[in-house]
Amino acid sequence: MTAVARPQVGAPARWEYPPHSEHVLSNGVQVVFFHLPGQHVVSTRLAISAPLWSEPRSREGVATIVTRTMDEGTQSRSADEMAEALEVNGIALSAGMLGSGMLVDLDATADHAERGWQLTTEFLSEPAFDAGEVGRHVHQRLAEIEQELADPGGRAALEWARSFYTDSSRGSRPTAGRASTVAGITSADCRQFHAASVRPSNATVVVAGDMDRAQALTSLERTIGRWAQPAPARGAADASPSRDEVRTDPDRILFVHRPGAVQTQIHLGSLGPDRRVDGGWAPYPVLGFLIGGSPTSRLDSVLREDKGFTYGMRAGFRSRSHDGVFTVSGAVRGDSTAESVDLILGILAEAGKGFTEDELHSAADFIGKTAPVRYATADVVAGEAGALRLDGLDSTFVTDYLAQLSQLTTDDLARAWSLWSDQPRSIVLVGDAEAGADAVKALGRGEVEVVE
C-alpha cells in the first residue's frame, strides 16, 4: 500500500481574466493594453484587418509575402541594417496571415519595447519592398511549398481544402499562395497590397506585459502614433468572394497515393460553427476535447490505447471568419487505414447518441480550470487578443465562454453536436493507395478517388 491515502481536491480559487483597457492613438490606431505584473518580456501584437480574399486572384500569397518583406528594408535602412537594429536589442519579430488579416508579433524586454515600436513604425510607414528582397522571399516561399507538399500532414490539409470549398472560394487554396500565383509576385504587387490594406485605420496594437500604462501609451503615441495614413489606394479588382462556399458534392474520400508510405495521414473535415454561433461557443471546445482532445478522448481510447494504430488522433472545432470547421486528423499504421476510417466514422456517429454527465464535467472542468495557467503569459494574452480583434471581438469572448462552461448541460452538448454532425464532410487520406484504397472502397463510406 502507498503509505498515504489519496488526497481530496478542493475547489480552485476564483480567477479573473487579465483586465484590459482600450485607447486610440492620434492617427486612429486602436490600442488594447494589458498590464501583467512580472511579465518582463512585453508582447506586442499588431492586428491589421487585411482579409485574405482581398488579394488579387492571380497574385495569391501576396499578403504573406508582404508580411515577410515589410521589414526587409525601408527608405532609410537596408534589410540587413533593419535586422541588426532589431537584433542588437534582442527584439524578436515575426508576422503572418490569418483569414481575416495580418498579425505582426513583436517580443522584447520591457526596456527595449519602445525601440521595437519605433522600428515597426518605420517599416509600416516606409517599407522599401526592394525587388531583390521580394524576389528572394518569393523563391523561399516556392521552396516552402515543396516542403508542405512533401509533408503528409501538410499535403492532407491542402487537399482537404481543395476538395471541400468551391474553386472560387479563397479558402480552397493555401493562405500563403500556390506556386503558380506566388511565382509572379513583384515588389509592385507588394506595394499595392500594402498601400490598400496596411493602414493605421485598419490597425490595432495589443500590448501585454509588465509596463506602466501611461508610459506605454506615451511611448506608443510617439512611435506607432506617428504612422501616417497614406492616400487611399484602390483594392484589387479581381478579388475572391468574401465568403467561402462549400462544394455541393464534398461527401467523398480522396486517397492521395504515396508509394511505400508506412502510415496513412487522415484528415477529415466538415462544416462547423464560428465564434458567434447561436447558443454560444462553450459546447464546441467541450465536444472537441471529448472526441479528440486528450489521450482519454473517444478517438484515442480506441485508436491509440486499445488498437495501437496511432501515436494520437486529434479532433476539434475551429472558428473561421465566416463559419468554421470540425476536423479529425492524425496518422495511422498503413495496414490499419480502412479499419481506422471505419472506427473514426463510427465514433462520430456514436457521438450523436450524446455524452454523459461525467464526460461533460471532466471536459468543462479541464477547459475552465486550465484557463488561469493558459492565460498566464504576455505572449498568450496578447496573441489571443490580436486574433480576436481580427474577428471583431475582444477578450470578453473568452470570459463569456468560460462562464458559460459551468452552466452547460448534456442537452446543450447534444444540441450543439446535432447542429453540425450532418453537415457536408470531406475525407482525405495520404498514404499507399495501392495497398489501402480497395479496403477503404469496400467500407461503402463514400466514393473513393485516388490521385497521385
Added chain:
Amino acid sequence: MPAARDCLARLVGALCAAMSRLRAYGGRMPLEYPIATRRLANGLRVAVSPDHSVPAVTVNLWVDVGSRHEPEGRTGFAHLFEHLMFQGSRNVAEGEHFSALMAQGGQLNATTWVDRTNYFETVPTPAYELALWMEADRHGYLLDALTQENLDNQRDVVKEEKRQRYDNRPYGNGLTDLNATVFPKGHPYHHSTIGSMDDLDAASLDYVHDFYRVHYGPANTVLTLVGDVTVEDGFAAAERYFGPLPARPVPPQPVVEPLGPLTEPVRLDRVEDVPQDRLYLGFRLPSGATTAYLAGELALGVLAGLATSRLYRRLVRREQIATHVSQGSQGRVAGTSMGTIAIDVPSGVAADDVESAVCEELELLGAQGPTPVELEAVVADTERWWLQSLAAQDERADAISQYYLLHDQPEYLNTFLDQIRQVSAAQVQEAAATWLQPRSRAVVTYRKQED
C-alpha cells in the same frame, strides 16, 4: 530551442506562466527566483520555488535515466518505459493518471531525452497534493499494475510515434543520422532516444521490471515544485507522499571519457524522397553548463542563430544559395555535447558548394572571432528567450530540475544570464577555433532523389 525530445503525447493546451521575482531587469540586476532545496532520507532531492501570482502548482520530476543509459540491443527502451508510466500503478487505474488530473484542470505529459526522463504536470493549487500522490504511486509502485498487454499496446503506439515523427516524413531521421555520425559506435550518444524497431520488438516484461528497479529509485530523481505553494508546505507535501518510498541504491553511470573535436570530417550521404537537398553539420562541444559550452553556443548563434548571423547573411540573403539556415545545441552531461547547423539548399544549387561556403565561414570565425555587434546581438537574443521561457512556471520548474539533476546547480536559472554576459569575444573565438572548424565537422546530406 530545438531539442530532440520524445513526447508521450502532444501537450494538451497551451503552456503556462507566472510572475517572476525579476527586479529592475533593465538595470541588469540578477534574477532572484527563490529556490529552496532539501534531500529526503530516501535520497530524493526536492526543490521548491514559490510564486503565488497564478493559483497553480507545477510538479516536475527528472529521473536520471535517458537513452544514454541504454545498452546495445535495448535502444529506445527509456522512452518506451516512459509510456508505461501512464498505464496505471498500485493505486491508480490504467489511463487514470491523465483522466484524473485533467479533470482537475491539470496539464501534463512526459518526455525522454538522451540524459533523462521527465514527468510533469501543472495543476490548480488544490490539486497539487493529488498530483504528488499519483506521481509517488507510479514512481514507487508501478510494477504492481504492469501487464504484458500494456507493454504490447504501448510498443505499438511507440512504433507509430517513430513512423510519424521519424520514418514517414522528409528528413525525419536527419538528427538521428547526425548523432550516429558525430558520436562513434558504442558511445552512449550514438543512438537516438526513439531507438530501433528491432530493439523495441525485443523489449520484454522482465526487462521492464529490471529497468524500473535499477533506475527509478528516489535517490536517482529530482522533484521540483514551482508556483502557489510555500517552501514549508512544499517540503512537507514532498515528505508526506514521497518520504515512504523505499530507498534504492543509485545505479552506476556509464563511464565514458569526454571526446575532443573530430579530427577529420565524417560524412553520411543519403539519397531520399525529399523536396530539396538538406545539409546537417554536427560538431562535438564541451559538457553542458560550462563556460566553454556557453561560448560554443554563442559561436553557433553568431554563425546561424539570427537574421544577422554570418551564414544567413551570406547564404540566404547575399548569395541566395540556401533557403533556410538554423542551428541548435544541447548541453549534455556525459562529457560531450553536440551542436548542429541545418541548411536547406534550393534546386539548381550544389550542396557541396554550400558546404564549402560554410567551411570558409567556420574558419573565419575561428580566426577572427565575433565583432562586438555580433556578440551583442546573440547575447540580447539569449536574454529575451531565456526570460520569455522563465515567464512560464512549468518551464521554470523544468530548468530547476534539469540543472539540479544533471549539474547539481538548482539555482542555475538565476545565474545563467550573468554567465552568458561574461563570455568574452575571445572565448567565443576560442570555442569556434577549437570545436567548430571544418576538420571537426560531421556532415549528413539528404539529397533529393531525381525522378
